[in-house]
Amino acid sequence: MKLTKLTFAISAAALLLGSYGCAPEAEQADTSHADHVAPAVEIVADPSLPPLPIETIGTVETLPERYPESWVLVDEVSFFKMSAGKIIVLDLLEEKPARRIKGMMDKSLIGNFVQHPTRNEQYIMESFHERGSRGKKFDVLAIYDKTGLNLIKEIFWEETGTDRLQALPERYSMAISGDGKLLFVANFNPAASFTVVDLDSHKILSTIATPGCVLTYPTGPRSVSSLCSNGSMLTTVVGSDGQLQSRQRIAPFFDTDTTPIFERPAIINGIAYFPSFTGTMHVVDMSGEVAQYRGSWPMLSEAEAADNHRPSGLSFTDYDDQGHFYTIMQADGAEGTQSHGGHQVWVYDPVAQRKVREIDLPNWGISLAVTRGDKPLLVVTNGELQLDVFDAVSGEYIQTISDIGSDTPLLIHKAL
Amino acid sequence: MNLLDKLFEKSARRVAQNSSRRGMIKALGAAMVGGAAIPLLPVARAADGAPEAPLRPGEAGDPTSCDYWRYCAVDGFLCECCGGSVNTCPPGTEMSTITWIGTCRNPVDGRSYVISYNDCCGTTQCGTCLCQRDEGDRPLYRADKSNDVNWCLGSKSSIYHCSTAIVVGMAFEE
Numbered sequence: 001m002k003l004t005k006l007t008f009a010i011s012a013a014a015l016l017l018g019s020y021g022c023a024p025e026a027e028q029a030d031t032s033h034a035d036h037v038a039p040a041v042e043i044v045a046d047p048s049l050p051p052l053p054i055e056t057i058g059t060v061e062t063l064p065e066r067y068p069e070s071w072v073l074v075d076e077v078s079f080f081k082m083s084a085g086k087i088i089v090l091d092l093l094e095e096k097p098a099r100r101i102k103g104m105m106d107k108s109l110i111g112n113f114v115q116h117p118t119r120n121e122q123y124i125m126e127s128f129h130e131r132g133s134r135g136k137k138f139d140v141l142a143i144y145d146k147t148g149l150n151l152i153k154e155i156f157w158e159e160t161g162t163d164r165l166q167a168l169p170e171r172y173s174m175a176i177s178g179d180g181k182l183l184f185v186a187n188f189n190p191a192a193s194f195t196v197v198d199l200d201s202h203k204i205l206s207t208i209a210t211p212g213c214v215l216t217y218p219t220g221p222r223s224v225s226s227l228c229s230n231g232s233m234l235t236t237v238v239g240s241d242g243q244l245q246s247r248q249r250i251a252p253f254f255d256t257d258t259t260p261i262f263e264r265p266a267i268i269n270g271i272a273y274f275p276s277f278t279g280t281m282h283v284v285d286m287s288g289e290v291a292q293y294r295g296s297w298p299m300l301s302e303a304e305a306a307d308n309h310r311p312s313g314l315s316f317t318d319y320d321d322q323g324h325f326y327t328i329m330q331a332d333g334a335e336g337t338q339s340h341g342g343h344q345v346w347v348y349d350p351v352a353q354r355k356v357r358e359i360d361l362p363n364w365g366i367s368l369a370v371t372r373g374d375k376p377l378l379v380v381t382n383g384e385l386q387l388d389v390f391d392a393v394s395g396e397y398i399q400t401i402s403d404i405g406s407d408t409p410l411l412i413h414k415a416l
Numbered sequence: 417m418n419l420l421d422k423l424f425e426k427s428a429r430r431v432a433q434n435s436s437r438r439g440m441i442k443a444l445g446a447a448m449v450g451g452a453a454i455p456l457l458p459v460a461r462a463a464d465g466a467p468e469a470p471l472r473p474g475e476a477g478d479p480t481s482c483d484y485w486r487y488c489a490v491d492g493f494l495c496e497c498c499g500g501s502v503n504t505c506p507p508g509t510e511m512s513t514i515t516w517i518g519t520c521r522n523p524v525d526g527r528s529y530v531i532s533y534n535d536c537c538g539t540t541q542c543g544t545c546l547c548q549r550d551e552g553d554r555p556l557y558r559a560d561k562s563n564d565v566n567w568c569l570g571s572k573s574s575i576y577h578c579s580t581a582i583v584v585g586m587a588f589e590e
Contacts, residue, residue, distance in 0.1 A: 079541070080543050081540065082541060082575070083575075109575075133539060133573050137574050165556075166566040166569060167562075167566060168564040170556070188556075188559070188565065188569070190559055190565075190569065213557070214559070215556060215557075227555070227556075227557040229557055229558055229559070229560075260555065261555075262555060263555035263557055337550070338553070
């Protein structure tokens with residue numbers, strides 16, 4: 001563009017901004033980012049100053065390959081406009097609201113998300129129709145790099161002959177294999193299966209049926225465990241070629257009608273802890289090639305059980321690097337309140353099978369996550385659909401985060 | 417204010433919620449616990465033919481209200497507020513042929529009925545009268561009783577619009 005045209009463009013833009021009250025002199029305080037509003041100071045132009053340096057056009061920010069410990073990835077489900085879901089990379093400790101967001105990735109039609117623990121990759125399984133809500137549906141695995149949030153590759157699901165799981169977001173609707181070489185993606189149409197993707201070639205290797213069993217809990221180096229409709233667990237062992245090697249089942253350990261468990265465990269050092277609706281912790285060892293049931297223990301004292309304390313929420317369990325299990329707890333719970341959340345977070349030493357602390361929440365809590373490292377943070381999606389941040393060890397409240405372009409942040413992932 | 421209230425607040429038309437939701441749910445939950453029932457078929461209800469349009473005389477309550485008896489296991493936007501009704505889809509949408517079910521007690525006759533929550537699909541989210549009750553709802557491993565799934569998966573368009581609550585039979589008492 002020639003200089004004259006550029007000047008005209010800038011002038012036109014300035015006119016437009018002025019007409020919409022966005023000119024510098026317009027008095028429109030941004031209350032959401034109030035700490036950025038400087039006090040009014042009269043500026044007297046000084047023509048003797050050197051001109052500003054010429055800046056480069058086209059620069060795009062990048063992120064570190066290992067995100068800092070205080071970062072999380074917020075799954076904005078966008079329940080009211082599902083085609084506009086996204087993942088928001090967020091710094092929980094940044095005090096300046098305008099600096100908290102580090103980047104975003106699109107995630108269409110309640111897509112699913114998982115990070116690779118070591119590769120510079122993260123994965124979003126999403127869906128599109130050709131023309132908005134019309135036309136052929138495409139399920140697509142979108143592979144992004146962590147540093148640029150750039151799309152590396154799209155893998156279309158048509159060749160699988162099935163549909164990816166489309167449900168409220170789960171931590172284990174996708175999983176990275178223990179050896180880091182495979183991605184497992186849950187399907188549901190409503191026949192259940194999972195698809196195996198090779199992460200070196202970025203190609204689909206197989207789609208393996210899991211009749212009556214859903215979700216993809218990573219097990220051992222290359223196996224997948226899934227919860228079944230009869231209260232059992234199926235482990236699918238995948239060979240080095242990505243094909244089905246064998247299926248093994250754990251005998252039913254709960255009744256899906258009368259003693260249901262949540263499908264949202266925290267998996268700590270290969271041990272999966274599944275709380276039941278009424279506060280019994282079921283332990284499944286997923287460290288070996290085939291999952292093994294390790295029994296159960298009560299999360300509640302007799303008095304707590306009598307008060308109907310119950311685990312509750314949407315995505316309400318997580319763990320810290322010290323091996324503690326975190327869950328939102330609800331007092332006075334009942335059938336039907338299992339996904340409504342609660343007013344406390346209880347922290348357990350799951351090896352010692354005992355509660356180690358309670359954290360009172362200033363607001364109703366729906367979902368939570370705990371960051372990695374020696375000084376973990378607890379972040380809770382509250383009833384206002386804002387994010388309350390706490391010191392996970394002391395329980396001290398730090399700050400509430402809102403205005404991050406999110407309406408329904410129903411699942412939060414710690415940065416790996 | 418809990419999640420549901422917040423989501424309701426975002427709606428242009430807020431349905432009647434005069435009492436504490438948790439209190440309400442607790443009361444209904446207690447009523448349900450005593451009447452555990454075996455549900456009937458979970459799938460392919462809409463394919464059997466169009467549902468009956470009018471509500472039966474033996475019912476009471478406001479179908480635009482989340483505490484209406486049929487909504488005991490619902491999670492979604494109520495079609496009653498979206499141009500459809502408790503058992504019909506709004507114009508321009510398609511009723512899902514597969515779905516989840518609940519077992520709800522009709523307070524008027526004291527009987528438990530199997531309710532099929534067929535989603536209406538193909539138009540973007542209705543966005544009003546969001547209702548989440550979850551009584552008898554189970555996680556994804558019991559897909560037939562799970563309201564977390566987007567049940568528009570079997571329709572021409574997977575775009576979720578709203579949920580109906582259709583009586584499909586009486587529940588067998590255990």
